[in-house]
Amino acid sequence: RSWEKHYNNFLMIVFEFFVVRKPSELYKIAAERKPQMLLLPYGIPICIGSIAYFFYAGMI
Structure with a gap:
């Protein structure tokens, strides 16, 4: 299942962070690992949401 794959990837990354603790090695x-992972476009939805909130809050 795909959620199991994502969960296992998450655990592997967290484990590496606590074991390696050296940014250059991480x-x-x-x-x-990057070519094997599905990358999500986080920047675009965050930007659109931020601008929408600024309009809603009267900041723009």
Whole structure:
């Protein structure tokens, strides 16, 4: 199942963070893993939501 795959990836990343604790090594590990992972476009929805909130709050 896909949720199990994502959950296992999450656990692996958290485990690596606590074990390696060296940013340069974590960067190398993440770069090796990146081609295999599905990347989500977080920036676009966050930007749209922020702008919508600013209009709603009367800040723009």
